[in-house]
Amino acid sequence: MYTPLASRYDDPHFYRRCGRSGIRLPLISLGLWHNFGGNDSYANARAIALRAFDLGVTHFDLANNYGPPDGSAELTFGRILREDLGPWRDELIISTKAGYYMWPGPYGEWGSRKYILASLDQSLKRMGLPYVDIFYHHRPDPDTPLEESMGALAHAVRSGKALYAGLSNYPAAETLRAARMLREMGTPCLIHQPRYSMLDRWVEPELLPALAAEGIGGIVFSPLAKGLLTDRYFQGVPADSRAGHDPRFLRPEHITEALLATTGRLHELARQRGQSLAQMALAWVLRQPAVTSALIGASKVSQLEDCVGATRNLAFSATELSHIEAILAG
């Protein structure tokens, strides 16, 4: 029988308001893209999820296609809810998404109303839930009218199958158009989920200012650049690392000498701050006021604990920030 730690909400500074909404999210949220699939160890997945909740991580992020196989992360999380976390459902923010390929034929991906609403029903079934807290459109669809995709999100909220609507991977201009539509439909956009890290800063010029202006929260994914902004690859490519065993999105050839030189220098600076490189990388994305939460992945409980520990030191001096800029500029 799992009983959560009574201390899990002891640190009130661990939560940040999501845009101009009533929701506060943990500074560190847990994503189930990797390590929660049907081919992964259930015991390890369960241990990571429960340790997260014990540390005050109230937000778990999923998508229809997380696995592999597709859908299996939702099945895993459904089991964790059924066997452990279910009694605490009202303390959890659970999100899922639709946008990427899920089933064959013309209605199994992108942004039609048909696909988005069918996918949400499938996700709810896999997790054994009557509703999710946040339902995202996972990526913009160049061929479907934005009105149709946003109408589907609004319908999901009005039907009670989602509490809030979210956007992911939308550029700034489309975000602003989508946000206006959602607001007019009475189901405002709560949150945007873009990729952001020291190694990928596309959100800085336009998207983050747009989110701040619109009062939309930002939850940034892959803040550790899938593990590159950690000490994971300093001694080669470990067999149990993402690059070592799951070549879908990160391959050993991505870990170049130049990259290791950069991350080595960042690691030095992190040490001087009394942090791990992962912790400094998380503090760095959280320095942006428009960023509500850093959405991490973890393959081990110890990684999750290290990441949550980032919040012990979120402040940067001007000198540290310019040092980081200089390192990133090479």
Ligand SMILES: NC(=O)c1ccc[n+]([C@@H]2O[C@H](COP(=O)([O-])OP(=O)(O)OC[C@H]3O[C@@H](n4cnc5c(N)ncnc54)[C@H](OP(=O)(O)O)[C@@H]3O)[C@@H](O)[C@H]2O)c1
């Ligand atoms: N909306 C979208 O399109 C989209 C796309 C991608 C991801 N996401 C979301 O973002 C979440 C996070 O993505 P991500 O997994 O790429 O994020 P990430 O946090 O950048 O990378 C996670 C990986 O970094 C390593 N790691 C984590 N903490 C560590 C630590 N303290 N020390 C050393 N290594 C550490 C682990 O690698 P090893 O596995 O090698 O141990 C872990 O699997 C996903 O689960 C998903 O919810 C969304």
